[in-house]
Amino acid sequence: MLLNISRHVNAVFIVLVALFFFLIPGLTVIHDLSDPNLRSAGIPQSAWQLHRALSPKFEQWARARLGSQRAVALTTQDISGTEWPLFGSVF
Amino acid sequence: MAEMLVTAWPLPDGTRLLPRLFSNAADAPYLGEAGILYNLTRRPAPGVILHTGGSLPLFVLVVLAVQLGLGLLLLTGSIRSLRHWRKHRASLIIARPQWQFGLWLGLWLAGLVCLGLGKFSVALLFFVGAQLFPRYEGKPVPPEAAPKS
Numbered sequence: 303m304l305l306n307i308s309r310h311v312n313a314v315f316i317v318l319v320a321l322f323f324f325l326i327p328g329l330t331v332i333h334d335l336s337d338p339n340l341r342s343a344g345i346p347q348s349a350w351q352l353h354r355a356l357s358p359k360f361e362q363w364a365r366a367r368l369g370s371q372r373a374v375a376l377t378t379q380d381i382s383g384t385e386w387p388l389f390g391s392v393f
Numbered sequence: 394m395a396e397m398l399v400t401a402w403p404l405p406d407g408t409r410l411l412p413r414l415f416s417n418a419a420d421a422p423y424l425g426e427a428g429i430l431y432n433l434t435r436r437p438a439p440g441v442i443l444h445t446g447g448s449l450p451l452f453v454l455v456v457l458a459v460q461l462g463l464g465l466l467l468l469t470g471s472i473r474s475l476r477h478w479r480k481h482r483a484s485l486i487i488a489r490p491q492w493q494f495g496l497w498l499g500l501w502l503a504g505l506v507c508l509g510l511g512k513f514s515v516a517l518l519f520f521v522g523a524q525l526f527p528r529y530e531g532k533p534v535p536p537e538a539a540p541k542s
Contacts, residue, residue, distance in 0.1 A: 304494040305487060305527040309478050311501070312524050316471035322405055324464025328457055330403045335395055335453070341445045348398065349433035355407020356430060360423050372420075386421035393424075393431035 364391065394432075395449055399456045401429055485529040497526035 334340075334348040367373075367387060376383040402410035412425025437443060478485075487493065504519030 303482075303490075305490050306482070308494055308497045308523075308527055309475065312526075313471045313475040315520060315524070316467055320464045320467035320471070323410075324460050324467065326405045327403050327410070328460040328464060330405075331399045331457060331460075334398050334403070335449065340394055341443075343436055343443060345434055345436070348403070349430060351407065352403075352409070352426065352430050352433065356423060356426050360427065363423060382417045383420045386417050386424050390416075390421045390424035390427040393427035 360390075395446075395453045397429060397432065399453045399460075401426075402460075487527055487529045490527065493527045497523050500526075 334346065337346045337348065338344075339346040373384060373387070378384060400411055404410055409426045409429060412429055413422065416422050416424040416426075500519045500523035504516040504523065507513075507516035507519060
């Protein structure tokens with residue numbers, strides 16, 4: 303029965319959503335909060351993980367942004383278009 | 394610091410969900426995550442004595458409870474719904490099953506195409522829409538089998 307397939311696929315999808323958006327993030331936060339570097343002068347492990355995840359995406363976005371010449375067409379009143387990209391890059 | 398970590402909502406692929414959503418998707422999509430990374434890597438100046446906060450704030454515990462609670466609700470709800478379907482499949486009334494399956498399949502294919510094009514949020518909408526199928530209802534209970542009040 304075809305609908306049997308759809309019912310099972312739907313159930314698997316919900317299980318994956320629960321794991322991806324709720325359970326794994328919750329457990330990740332608990333793990334991050336137990337990092338002793340949060341209570342000392344060290345850099346927490348979550349910062350290194352975020353750096354590894356963010357840097358390639360940021361580089362790709364920055365190259366595309368420069369290549370697009372989008373900023374040339376924006377006015378100085380466009381705060382989010384002209385200042386926010388700079389803030390993110392400075393951080 | 395704990396509030397920042399819990400509200401960042403870290404997904405398994407490394408994305409921090411809430412900072413990403415609150416950044417400017419068109420001009421600065423990674424601003425929020427870059428700001429968090431900046432904060433996490435600032436160290437106190439040499440000689441500064443650290444005063445840690447002690448126990449976790451209530452806010453952190455509440456957000457964690459909501460996060461894990463919603464996840465468990467979804468998980469158990471999905472398993473219970475599937476068990477109900479398997480147990481009562483024969484007694485369920487399903488209108489136009491081929492049409493329903495076609496619609497369901499169409500929504501899934503549209504979602505997969507959007508996923509392939511990098512439109513994650515649109516894909517998610519199609520996948521959530523597919524959850525509406527199959528629509529069915531239980532067979533009416535004969536009067537003699539209905540519970541007497």
